[in-house]
Amino acid sequence: MKTAIVTGASSGLGSEFVRQLSGQEQLDEIWVIARREERLRALQGQVKTRLRCIPLDLTECDSFRVLGEMLEREQPDVRVLVNAAGFGKIGSFRDISAADCDNMIDLNCRAAVDMTQLVLPYMKKGARILEICSTSAFQPFPYLNIYAATKAFLYRYSRALRVELFAEGIRVTAVCPYWIKDTEFIGTARKTKDSAYIRHFPLASKSKNVVRRALADSRLGLAVSTPGPVCLVHRIAAKWIPAELMMGIWTVIRRI
Numbered sequence: 001m002k003t004a005i006v007t008g009a010s011s012g013l014g015s016e017f018v019r020q021l022s023g024q025e026q027l028d029e030i031w032v033i034a035r036r037e038e039r040l041r042a043l044q045g046q047v048k049t050r051l052r053c054i055p056l057d058l059t060e061c062d063s064f065r066v067l068g069e070m071l072e073r074e075q076p077d078v079r080v081l082v083n084a085a086g087f088g089k090i091g092s093f094r095d096i097s098a099a100d101c102d103n104m105i106d107l108n109c110r111a112a113v114d115m116t117q118l119v120l121p122y123m124k125k126g127a128r129i130l131e132i133c134s135t136s137a138f139q140p141f142p143y144l145n146i147y148a149a150t151k152a153f154l155y156r157y158s159r160a161l162r163v164e165l166f167a168e169g170i171r172v173t174a175v176c177p178y179w180i181k182d183t184e185f186i187g188t189a190r191k192t193k194d195s196a197y198i199r200h201f202p203l204a205s206k207s208k209n210v211v212r213r214a215l216a217d218s219r220l221g222l223a224v225s226t227p228g229p230v231c232l233v234h235r236i237a238a239k240w241i242p243a244e245l246m247m248g249i250w251t252v253i254r255r256i
Helices: 012-024 037-046 062-074 098-122 145-168 185-189 207-220 229-240 243-253
Strands: 002-007 029-034 050-055 077-083 128-132 171-175
Touching: 002 012, 002 098, 012 029, 012 037, 012 077, 012 207, 029 037, 037 050, 062 098, 077 098, 098 128, 098 145, 128 145, 128 207, 145 171, 171 207, 229 243
Parallel strands: 002 029, 002 077, 029 050, 077 128, 128 171
Antiparallel strands: none
């Protein structure tokens, strides 16, 4: 049974990946994973492919035991894995709770790695993995520091895993978008004691465009997808400009 698995599928990029995978890929089923079951079930009316709704909280280790048992029982042929679950918080280190810090690390890093490790035995030549990173992976970001650090971790993990899986014909793409205006990410990120450190989000992308480009880049087998002009320029600049200077530029931009 040809299957795709998408985490964070209840909203934002995750749900958009489900919609576009359904329209573009020859799949028998898409496994959609997120905490909000009603959101997952509502997706079925928006796609033609059969969905298997799996309401799990990926910050809880027991969720992976449940999923592992399902994979062993069903033995799916996983053609695409999209790790889209994640969240960020804007603010000074004083403004972000220890619980939020831990949950960002758990969801953005540990859960993505655990999911990848769990699913890989059910993937074979021609399968694709999309790890949803961020343009923030390319440099340190004051007042978005933990989120950016988690995405840098996921970016480096994706790049190295790609090399390890090259001989097996499984392609790994690190997807590194800029701000996206039509998801819940910005709203969630600003729910801190003081989110005024980042005032505006100019030139933000749209989820449909980001997902369309990310899927196209993964089919091409690209190591990194920068789905938009801002993240492409950022990726290039970060290779040549020292991190200290990049953070200085960021200090100016975030006040605009």
